[in-house]
Amino acid sequence: MRHYTTEDLDRYRNGDMNMLSRISCAGHLKQCEVCRNLLETLKQDDILLETVRKSIARFHAASKEQVKPKLASHGNH
């Protein structure tokens, strides 16, 4: 049995496949545990990415907070 690649499944779940390919992939997923597991891994990756996005936004906002002038010269020892 030919398995789908990670990129194939990305295209499948993002609607980047044409109709026939999508139907074929959906049929394959019903029968193939390997590809279902890979699809599940991609969903877990989505959770990681969401965490990363929130973290970047939070730390980016903190890094933009104002600094008092006395701190700016602290590194010039």
Next chain:
Amino acid sequence: MAFTTRKSLLSKIKQGDEISWEEFYASYRPLILLRAGDLGLTQTEKDDLVQIVMSEFFKGSRDFQYDRGKGRFRDYLKSIINNQAISILRKRKNLEVGLDDREFSLANGLEQAWNDEWQGHLLNMAMDELKNCVEPVTYQAFDLYAIQRRKSIEVADFLDMSVNSVYVAKNRCLEQLKKIIADVSESD
């Protein structure tokens, strides 16, 4: 794929390498500010806390080396931040009712908040590290598609690549990011 030979900041700290003021400040200032916010400090007090914590580490020098005998760095950093935050709060003790309750909370660590901030810090460090581990165009495709959530077709058009290449870039960066996260998590 180009792999970095540059050590992560946490690896340097763990191995007792010299850390520059600029490198430490850029990486840890946001974490200190977020912790200060969790502890209820005002904006002015937050700035004071950053300066005091930096002084604690660098003591007038441009570089410092972490003494591993002091234990896990994240715990050492937390204790410095907490202790200095308590000192700042004590300065306004006569101005505010209920400080004792806050000191009690600080003594108990606000542990979950610190763990959350630390995990966020690690993820940010991992993302910085990722930039050094993959080709610039691969990182750019990952950033635009997976972080900024642009549509794959838009990213492909913008970077003059196929949609499939965008997904390849995303998955390559994700695999590398997971390795880096595992690495920096071990290093903390």
